[in-house]
Amino acid sequence: MKCLGLLLLGCVRHQRLYTEHFASLPGVRIVAVADEPDIPAWMHEVNQEFADRYAVPYLRDVAAALQRPDVAMVSVCSEPTRHASLATQAAHAGKHIWVDKPMVTTVADADTLIAAVDAAAVKLSYVHRLYSPALQDARRRLDRGEIGLPQALHLSFVSTGSVTSGAVEDFQLVVDPGLSGGGEFMNFLGYPVDTVRYLTGQEVTRVYASAGSYFFAPHREHGVEDFGMVFLTLEKGIIATIVVGRSPTPNHPTGGDYTLRLHGTAGTLIVDENHPVVTIHAEPPARSAHSLSEAIIAPLVEEFVARVREDRQPLRTMRDGRVVIGVIEAAYRSLASGQVEPVPRSEAP
Amino acid sequence: MRNRREKRVVSRLFNLAIIGCGDFGTRHAEALCRVPTARLVAVADVNAKRAERLARSFGAGTTSVDAMCSRADIDGVILATPTDTHHTLTLAATNAGKHVLVEKPVALSLRELNEIQGAAAAAGTLLMVGQSLRFQKVPQALHRAAREGDVGQPVYFNWVSDSARAWPGGWRAWQTQPARSGGMALHLGVHGIDLALWLLDSAPERVYAQGANLASPELEVYDSLQIGIRCANGSNALIELHLNLPAANASYQAAFLLGTRGQAQWALPDDGLYIGRGGARLLADADDRSLSDELAHFVDCCQHRREPSISATQVRWVLATALAANLSLQSGEAIAVGDVPGSAGS
Numbered sequence: 001m002k003c004l005g006l007l008l009l010g011c012v013r014h015q016r017l018y019t020e021h022f023a024s025l026p027g028v029r030i031v032a033v034a035d036e037p038d039i040p041a042w043m044h045e046v047n048q049e050f051a052d053r054y055a056v057p058y059l060r061d062v063a064a065a066l067q068r069p070d071v072a073m074v075s076v077c078s079e080p081t082r083h084a085s086l087a088t089q090a091a092h093a094g095k096h097i098w099v100d101k102p103m104v105t106t107v108a109d110a111d112t113l114i115a116a117v118d119a120a121a122v123k124l125s126y127v128h129r130l131y132s133p134a135l136q137d138a139r140r141r142l143d144r145g146e147i148g149l150p151q152a153l154h155l156s157f158v159s160t161g162s163v164t165s166g167a168v169e170d171f172q173l174v175v176d177p178g179l180s181g182g183g184e185f186m187n188f189l190g191y192p193v194d195t196v197r198y199l200t201g202q203e204v205t206r207v208y209a210s211a212g213s214y215f216f217a218p219h220r221e222h223g224v225e226d227f228g229m230v231f232l233t234l235e236k237g238i239i240a241t242i243v244v245g246r247s248p249t250p251n252h253p254t255g256g257d258y259t260l261r262l263h264g265t266a267g268t269l270i271v272d273e274n275h276p277v278v279t280i281h282a283e284p285p286a287r288s289a290h291s292l293s294e295a296i297i298a299p300l301v302e303e304f305v306a307r308v309r310e311d312r313q314p315l316r317t318m319r320d321g322r323v324v325i326g327v328i329e330a331a332y333r334s335l336a337s338g339q340v341e342p343v344p345r346s347e348a349p
Numbered sequence: 350m351r352n353r354r355e356k357r358v359v360s361r362l363f364n365l366a367i368i369g370c371g372d373f374g375t376r377h378a379e380a381l382c383r384v385p386t387a388r389l390v391a392v393a394d395v396n397a398k399r400a401e402r403l404a405r406s407f408g409a410g411t412t413s414v415d416a417m418c419s420r421a422d423i424d425g426v427i428l429a430t431p432t433d434t435h436h437t438l439t440l441a442a443t444n445a446g447k448h449v450l451v452e453k454p455v456a457l458s459l460r461e462l463n464e465i466q467g468a469a470a471a472a473g474t475l476l477m478v479g480q481s482l483r484f485q486k487v488p489q490a491l492h493r494a495a496r497e498g499d500v501g502q503p504v505y506f507n508w509v510s511d512s513a514r515a516w517p518g519g520w521r522a523w524q525t526q527p528a529r530s531g532g533m534a535l536h537l538g539v540h541g542i543d544l545a546l547w548l549l550d551s552a553p554e555r556v557y558a559q560g561a562n563l564a565s566p567e568l569e570v571y572d573s574l575q576i577g578i579r580c581a582n583g584s585n586a587l588i589e590l591h592l593n594l595p596a597a598n599a600s601y602q603a604a605f606l607l608g609t610r611g612q613a614q615w616a617l618p619d620d621g622l623y624i625g626r627g628g629a630r631l632l633a634d635a636d637d638r639s640l641s642d643e644l645a646h647f648v649d650c651c652q653h654r655r656e657p658s659i660s661a662t663q664v665r666w667v668l669a670t671a672l673a674a675n676l677s678l679q680s681g682e683a684i685a686v687g688d689v690p691g692s693a694g695s
Contacts, residue, residue: 151561152573152591154509158607208557208683210579214504215609227505227607229585231557231577239559241575241587243505249612257605261509263573263591265563268511268601270616338555339683 004308005031005070007095009062009086010078011050012043013168014100014127017293018075019050021301022098028305030054034065035078043078046169062086066093073308076100079179080186084109087124091116096308097124098301102190103321105181107329110322117318123307125314126321128194131299132292134273138260139199141269148266150200153240155192156259158227160252175218183224184245185211185331190324192242194316196232199262203323206233207330208340215248230331231340258292363387363648366423368414368438369430370394370403372517373452377427378407380640387648393417414438418445425475425651427644428452431523432530436461439476443468448475448651450644453543454535454671455664459691462668466661477647477657478664480543484639484646487615488544491606494613495548501610504584506548508541511591511601514564514572525568532570534558534674537590542674543659543667545578545586548606553666555579556673557683563593576674665692 006022008015011033022028033051035043037060044060051058059065066074066089074090076083076099084104087097091113103126104110117124129135142150173179174187197203211228213219219226227245234240258273274292307314326343333341365387367374374392381389391412394400400411417423418441425448428438435456442449443465455478456462469476482488495503516522523529530536546553556578560571572592579585594600603616650657669692673684686692 151563152575152589154575154587154589156605160612206681208577210555210557210577210585212504212583212585214583229505229577229587231559231575233559237561239561239573239575241577241589243507243587247607247612248610249607250610261511261589263511263563263593265593267595268591268593270601340557340681 001027002309004028004072004305005068007031007065007068007071007074008033008047008050009074009076009090010035010043010082011047012079012170013077013173015050015075015077017297018077018098018100018127018301019054021298022075022305023054025302025305030056031070032056032059032065032068034059034062036060036062036082042170062089066090066095071095073098073305079173080105080181081179084113088113088116091120091122091124094120094122096122098304099124099126101127102181102186102325102328103318104325105186107322107326110318110325114318114322123304123314124318125300125304125307125316126318127297127300128316129191129273129296130194130198130315131303132273132296134271134275135195135198135260138262138269138271142199142262142264146267147262147264147269150262150264151238152263153196153199153238154261155195155240155242156257157188157192157242157244159188159246159256160249161255162248171218175222175224177222177224180224182328182332183213183219183222184226185209185228185230185328185335188244188246189230189242189328189331192244193232193324193327194320195260196234196240196242197320197323200234200236200238202235202238203345204232204234204327204330204343205345206340206342207231207327207334209331209334211245211335216246225335228335232327254292363652364390364422364424365427365648366391366393366412366417366425367403367427367429368393368417368442369428369452370396370399371429374427374429375403376640377429377644378403378409380644382407383638383641384645384648386645386652390423391417391420414441418442418447424448425450425647432457432535433528436465439465440468443472443474443476446472446474448647450477450479450647452479454531454539455668457531457535459665459669459672459689462665463691466664475647475651475657476661477650478659478667479643480540480659480667481639481643482540482544483547483659484642485637487604491544491548491604491613491615495550495606495608499611500606500608500613503549503606503608505605505607506545506584506586507589507603507605508544508586509589509591509601509603510537510541511589512594513597513599514593514595515597516565516568516592525570527569531671532675533560533572533574533590534576534678535668535671538574538576538588538671538674539667541588541590542576542578542586542670543663544604545588546580546663546666546670549580549582549584549586551580551582551584553578553670553673553686554581555683555685556670556677558674558677560678563591565592571678574674574678578670
């Protein structure tokens with residue numbers, strides 16, 4: 001098996017989780033960490049920690065790192081507003097691209113990235129939750145016709161707990177639009193939007209949203225939403241609602257509500273992504289005995305590496321990422337207008 | 350020796366009449382048996398046989414609406430007729446000086462509501478709307494969680510009701526005829542809308558609704574609705590109604606209240622499983638006294654001149670929200686509640 005070298009571009013947010021899964025795969029080797037020279041000092045420090053952990057060099061020169069012949073793939077996990085630039089540079093250098101969510105923070109960035117990835121004929125996959133065991137089960141049941149055609153859907157994606165719970169190094173990465181591209185819609189809405197597309201096979205045509213900064217001072221200070229609801233109209237007369245965001249609910253046994261209700265022409269499917277679950281009631285308070293994020297990320301990393309080896313497209317490509325960011329942009333337009341906003345159906349260039 | 354005056358006040362039962370002897374009129378008659386402060390004295394229905402049957406079962410007499418209005422011994426009227434008759438019948442009873450408990454939804458338009466609320470104010474009678482869900486145990490528990498601060502300040506409420514695909518009565522059911530019932534947003538939507546505005550404790554500001562046809566596309570109304578409510582205090586509600594389950598006894602209901610310090614949630618069935626062909630039965634509250642509690646509250650408010658917990662303002666909010674949902678379904682746009690015809694802002 002040919003060894004695939006992986007270059008880490010940015011090591012904030014969830015890079016640790018991704019890297020652990022990449023490093024556990026046979027034939028994948030972390031070869032270097034790289035980033036732009038002018039990023040904040042604390043990001044350099046985090047990058048250096050990763051380099052030390054894997055005993056690889058940290059290069060403050062992305063272009064030079066991308067020229068290394070031992071680099072076959074990159075894992076882009078910087079602040080979201082820099083995903084597009086780093087991924088596009090990697091594409092120009094002919095490297096396969098794994099990129100954290102959101103893939104990009106604007107449709108315009110998606111177009112630039114798509115052109116580069118197409119020209120280089122490399123593979124790109126972004127982080128999604130479609131390999132969640134519960135979603136896979138739901139998709140199988142839908143495809144078997146167990147509830148007929150799904151026509152009305154509801155998805156909840158609400159993470160619970162404090163903003164300082166440690167999922168990211170610095171919460172500014174989530175709330176400062178200069179770094180994050182938006183609030184929790186930008187951070188999370190792509191997951192349920194992609195799930196609706198995956199389960200129905202249809203695209204979103206109209207979006208209505210209502211949200212606010214209800215819970216957390218960092219969101220309020222940056223004027224971004226921490227929680228809201230989103231209504232989607234899809235092709236084939238399908239309707240969907242999504243509640244998405246972050247809530248301060250303490251001691252939630254599974255760290256959040258990740259549920260779906262799929263109403264079809266012949267029945268209803270109720271899905272809790274955290275089920276089946278073993279909950280532990282002890283000190284510290286009630287918690288889940290399994291990690292949903294690992295159950296989702298492990299198969300996604302495996303899929304990406306396998307697709308690179310097989311020269312096949314992954315389940316989700318940059319074109320899906322472009323559609324998803326188009327829906328997120330429409331949701332933000334709706335928050336601003338208070339009205340229903342169409343999702344433009346333009347094709348990627 | 351007992352004070353004669355006190356005895357008269359305490360023992361005087363509140364005499365009620367029921368107009369409409371269908372399913373819900375019958376349930377009111379049953380529920381009244383558990384209200385010690387009131388008794389059923391007369392029933393009326395356009396179908397004389399149906400009225401006689403109910404009267405016989407509960408030891409009451411039959412009467413006509415006109416005769417009922419002119420009877421001095423009748424204190425209050427329970428109106429359990431199709432929605433398109435609420436305006437006329439409520440006005441008749443109110444103008445005759447009767448207190449009225451009218452089934453939900455109160456009316457088909459805000460203009461109708463304005464008239465009957467105005468008539469009640471002029472007559473000095475009570476007008477209460479039968480939002481019996483509020484008296485059920487789960488909504489009561491949610492309300493306590495909201496008011497006693499368990500979940501902090503509520504910011505989001507979700508109510509889901511998913512039930513059997515075929516409407517009882519089939520094509521004959523007035524409930525599925527928009528001109529008679531106002532459609533699903535009014536007929537069924539007001540349950541969740543009332544809970545939402547009660548729990549979020551704020552005026553509705555903007556409504557967006559979308560509908561789908563799940564199991565009965567031939568109906569004139571959607572059998573699947575998603576209604577979004579944005580309140581004046583910034584909170585949101587999502588009310589979902591679906592009529593698609595394949596078994597007649599199948600039902601799924603869920604409630605979720607999110608506040609600034611926690612959340613309260615409930616679902617039946619709550620096993621997180623697939624509700625498919627076999628159907629899952631809603632576990633009925635074995636001791637559901639919600640309708641009796643509602644009637645007792647009505648009688649108490651009439652006798653002691655109190656405003657019902659379902660306030661006149663909330664009644665307006667709920668109807669305006671349901672009407673806004675209908676306008677949203679027609680136009681495909683979000684509707685400012687103040688733009689609903691008949692509202693103060695329109």
